[in-house]
Amino acid sequence: MKGHAVAAPAALTLADYADLARRGMDAAVWDFLAGGAGEERTLAANLAAFGRVRLLPRVLTGAGRPVTMTRILGRDWAAPVGIAPLAYHTMADPEGETATARAAGRAGLPLIVSTFAGRTLEDVAAAAAGAPLWLQVYCFRDRDVTRRLVERAERAGFEALVLTADAPHLGRRLRDLRNGFRLPAGIGPANLEGAGFASPRDHSLMEFDPGLDWSAVAWLRSVSSLPVLVKGVLTAADACRAVEAGAAGVVVSNHGGRQLDGAVATLDALPEITAALAGACPVLLDGGVRRGVDVLAALALGADAVLLGRPVLDGLAVDGASGVARVLDILVGELTDAMSLSGLGSVADATPGLVRLATGTA
Numbered sequence: 540m541k542g543h544a545v546a547a548p549a550a551l552t553l554a555d556y557a558d559l560a561r562r563g564m565d566a567a568v569w570d571f572l573a574g575g576a577g578e579e580r581t582l583a584a585n586l587a588a589f590g591r592v593r594l595l596p597r598v599l600t601g602a603g604r605p606v607t608m609t610r611i612l613g614r615d616w617a618a619p620v621g622i623a624p625l626a627y628h629t630m631a632d633p634e635g636e637t638a639t640a641r642a643a644g645r646a647g648l649p650l651i652v653s654t655f656a657g658r659t660l661e662d663v664a665a666a667a668a669g670a671p672l673w674l675q676v677y678c679f680r681d682r683d684v685t686r687r688l689v690e691r692a693e694r695a696g697f698e699a700l701v702l703t704a705d706a707p708h709l710g711r712r713l714r715d716l717r718n719g720f721r722l723p724a725g726i727g728p729a730n731l732e733g734a735g736f737a738s739p740r741d742h743s744l745m746e747f748d749p750g751l752d753w754s755a756v757a758w759l760r761s762v763s764s765l766p767v768l769v770k771g772v773l774t775a776a777d778a779c780r781a782v783e784a785g786a787a788g789v790v791v792s793n794h795g796g797r798q799l800d801g802a803v804a805t806l807d808a809l810p811e812i813t814a815a816l817a818g819a820c821p822v823l824l825d826g827g828v829r830r831g832v833d834v835l836a837a838l839a840l841g842a843d844a845v846l847l848g849r850p851v852l853d854g855l856a857v858d859g860a861s862g863v864a865r866v867l868d869i870l871v872g873e874l875t876d877a878m879s880l881s882g883l884g885s886v887a888d889a890t891p892g893l894v895r896l897a898t899g900t901a
């Protein structure tokens with residue numbers, strides 16, 4: 540599945556890594572990783588929203604070399620970039636999440652481990668070398684399954700829980716339905732017992748709790764001492780509701796366009812949310828972040844940090860832990876360049892005045 544035959548140094552951008560990954564991968568696996576729900580309108584909208592950003596750099600600010608360091612929930616991140624929860628890193632590389640964790644540790648950036656990780660939480664923690672680890676939580680109908688997972692994560696040193704709120708079940712992903720996608724042999728959840736995982740969507744229809752409500756935040760806080768973030772928020776009303784419910788942060792996300800097709804692009808949803816929250820909790824954003832200027836735009840519009848999804852799996856598929864490290868390095872390097880060329884000395888200097896959103900096709 541790896542594209543080792545192609546020289547990685549030729550890859551200068553995250554798009555280059557996507558291209559290399561696609562060429563080295565089984566087509567149905569690529570469709571599972573890269574695809575979105577329905578007509579993939581939201582998948583495209585996430586990217587298009589960043590494409591509409593025009594920056595208004597300031598000159599002669601005396602900013603010097605920019606500092607990307609960011610503090611989130613009491614922990615220093617080397618840059619305002621984390622790794623989004625992604626199922627089955629083992630599909631991209633046999634080492635899976637342990638390789639990703641090594642790269643995160645090297646970069647000083649956090650990793651959010653999926654409920655559907657392909658490696659055990661304990662192995663991932665051992666590999667992470669100090670990188671902040673958070674556990675992404677899907678709430679199952681059988682709450683005991685979720686509770687056991689959360690307890691294990693806390694024992695293994697994970698520092699926060701991320702409740703995925705936009706998935707009463709997995710979205711209608713047409714590429715997977717057309718391919719009759721099943722998980723490849725040997726790929727499965729390392730932290731869950733049972734069977735029936737081969738079709739992720741069918742499994743979710745059977746096992747996810749479709750009636751989940753805001754009390755899930757309090758429930759998670761009752762079974763763990765870890766802070767709980769809510770992922771999948773797209774409206775100001777839900778962001779405020781999350782804080783009322785006891786959330787320590789929100790992730791503005793449409794699941795990378797894999798859930799409700801037609802949902803708003805995350806960058807478009809962001810300004811109303813950050814305005815409504817007015818600093819009440821950290822705001823993270825994911826969906827379509829592919830370049831350093833995208834990170835900068837999200838920060839300027841009020842995000843505290845972004846999460847990176849598919850490009851991490853691209854890096855992993857191309858060159859294992861080194862590929863992930865390189866993907867993170869490219870993004871943070873581009874961010875540093877963009878900050879410098881915009882006259883910013885620190886991430887706190889990124890304010891709304893930096894961004895003008897172009898209309899139409901401009």
Ligand code: FNR
Nearest residue numbers: 572623624625626653703794795825826827848849
């Ligand atoms: C995801 N995502 C996801 N989200 C989640 O909460 N739990 C999960 O297990 C997964 N698994 C998963 C697998 C794959 C292959 C993809 C592409 C995505 C969604 C993910 O956390 C994130 O919201 C998006 O991937 C961000 O968008 P980009 O960066 O991929 O455009």
